Amino acid sequence: MHRxxxxxxxxxxxxxxxxxxxxxxxxxxxxxxxAGYVRGHWAVENSxxxxxxRTFAEAAFTVHTGTAPRAxxxxxxxxxxxxxxxxxxxxxxxxRAIRDLPEHAAWIMGITDGPHPPGT
Numbered sequence: 001m002h003r004x005x006x007x008x009x010x011x012x013x014x015x016x017x018x019x020x021x022x023x024x025x026x027x028x029x030x031x032x033x034x035a036g037y038v039r040g041h042w043a044v045e046n047s048x049x050x051x052x053x054r055t056f057a058e059a060a061f062t063v064h065t066g067t068a069p070r071a072x073x074x075x076x077x078x079x080x081x082x083x084x085x086x087x088x089x090x091x092x093x094x095x096r097a098i099r100d101l102p103e104h105a106a107w108i109m110g111i112t113d114g115p116h117p118p119g120t
Contacts, residue, residue: 001034052076055092082108 006012021033052058056076063069080091086108088094098104 001030051080051091055080055095 001017003015003017004012005015021028052073058073058076061069061072063072079095083091083094098108
């Protein structure tokens with residue numbers, strides 16, 4: 001895939017991106033690969049980053065030293081992934097339900113066999 005970019009008042013930059021794929025050359029066209037790559041990128045952006053940013057207010061996080069930001073992002077990803085595995089479609093609603101009844105957090109992490117928390 002070839003990319004070109006030019007910022008105002010700057011020289012145009014070019015980049016070539018190579019990818020390893022599982023389909024053979026006769027199974028998919030280059031345009032299909034590029035479209036899939038772009039869709040795949042936005043699928044991740046919309047599912048993970050958007051939930052982290054809105055639900056967990058990631059931009060307001062004030063620790064910026066060492067590995068703390070990466071560790072906290074990993075914990076947020078773990079929480080979102082676990083909730084999705086349990087069938088939660090609205091992460092914000094589910095986290096509010098857990099906030100209101102924190103005993104449900106143990107069930108979500110698989111520590112107890114209690115009832116399903118509301119909102120999942």
